[in-house]
Amino acid sequence: MVLQIHHIKKPGRKVALYIAMSLDGYIAKPNDDLSFLSIVHKKGEDYGYADFINNIDTVIIGRKTYDWVTKEVGYFPHADKTAYIITRTQKPDEDKTHFYTGNLKDLVEKLKSREGQTIFVDGGAEIVNEMLKENLIDEFIISVIPILLGNGTSLFKNQRPVENLKLLETKTFDTGLVQLHYKVITFEKA
Amino acid sequence: MVLQIHHIKKPGRKVALYIAMSLDGYIAKPNDDLSFLSIVHKKGEDYGYADFINNIDTVIIGRKTYDWVTKEVGYFPHADKTAYIITRTQKPDEDKTHFYTGNLKDLVEKLKSREGQTIFVDGGAEIVNEMLKENLIDEFIISVIPILLGNGTSLFKNQRPVENLKLLETKTFDTGLVQLHYKVITFEKA
Numbered sequence: 463m464v465l466q467i468h469h470i471k472k473p474g475r476k477v478a479l480y481i482a483m484s485l486d487g488y489i490a491k492p493n494d495d496l497s498f499l500s501i502v503h504k505k506g507e508d509y510g511y512a513d514f515i516n517n518i519d520t521v522i523i524g525r526k527t528y529d530w531v532t533k534e535v536g537y538f539p540h541a542d543k544t545a546y547i548i549t550r551t552q553k554p555d556e557d558k559t560h561f562y563t564g565n566l567k568d569l570v571e572k573l574k575s576r577e578g579q580t581i582f583v584d585g586g587a588e589i590v591n592e593m594l595k596e597n598l599i600d601e602f603i604i605s606v607i608p609i610l611l612g613n614g615t616s617l618f619k620n621q622r623p624v625e626n627l628k629l630l631e632t633k634t635f636d637t638g639l640v641q642l643h644y645k646v647i648t649f650e651k652a
Numbered sequence: 653m654v655l656q657i658h659h660i661k662k663p664g665r666k667v668a669l670y671i672a673m674s675l676d677g678y679i680a681k682p683n684d685d686l687s688f689l690s691i692v693h694k695k696g697e698d699y700g701y702a703d704f705i706n707n708i709d710t711v712i713i714g715r716k717t718y719d720w721v722t723k724e725v726g727y728f729p730h731a732d733k734t735a736y737i738i739t740r741t742q743k744p745d746e747d748k749t750h751f752y753t754g755n756l757k758d759l760v761e762k763l764k765s766r767e768g769q770t771i772f773v774d775g776g777a778e779i780v781n782e783m784l785k786e787n788l789i790d791e792f793i794i795s796v797i798p799i800l801l802g803n804g805t806s807l808f809k810n811q812r813p814v815e816n817l818k819l820l821e822t823k824t825f826d827t828g829l830v831q832l833h834y835k836v837i838t839f840e841k842a
Contacts, residue, residue: 485808485834487808602675608834609817610808612812613810613812618676618677622803625799625800627800632822634819638817639819640832642830
């Protein structure tokens, strides 16, 4: 089974994390405060986000993050994509938005066995770390914000396997944001 | 007193952290295992280390890291610089190597009030975090190694103040190492 996954994985669709973190590895200050992102806000600069979104057709997102973003934005911004909200509470589908209570690995396997574009992991940290534990993320596009937050939600938790990466690209912006793009080349389960 | 420090700080010598971490923010795997650094070893490439060392005349290093590096290398590699080993156990000086049991902030203030070159903070994480809590580090040169270690010693601990950074430079190497160089511009005590 494990070998099969590896086989499907390479030629198939990829799962990508596109996220911003502080230099000290936080994606939010305490109480989901994302105000630090404003230091890199610049008119007309989206740090490649629109291009990235144009190349995805599927979103995996944790329920808490889904609720948070839906509240902040006023609606779920990925309702036009096939979305899987990872939750423990069953709920009926809303058009292309599915509330998924099953196993993450099974979901990714199923999605990868189908044709399609990139699968976007949109957080939060809990879902990202569950996926990292199972080596379910193929690419990382991490925007490093020029700040030490000192406290908050860490993107990476302990107790994950080693994953060797290949640096694909670095982009440096005049706001001080550095975007690092990696793909996973090997992993070793702890 | 606080204002005075800020005043001394800007025109004076700077305190710089030069360190390597994995993308997930670890400086070592469990048991002080630094073997992951070998993935970026390349003959003739020192990632600017010799240049950096040529511009320092003082080293601040934790006692555990001092013991570790002295054992690994066979001798203390910064014995030619003025070095402060931060320790709880008093010991007589060994030439330019001082065993310092006092307060870190007092030490940095004292060093900054004197003329001299850059002061190098050589770790470990405990000393780095104590210094970050007091905003005693002016510049960060962080080499991001293309790996997720999943576990180990985190460079940045929780419970630190916010520090706003200015990106000074990014260097990308063909080994996949990305070197980020920042200076601290403002800080807010939590």
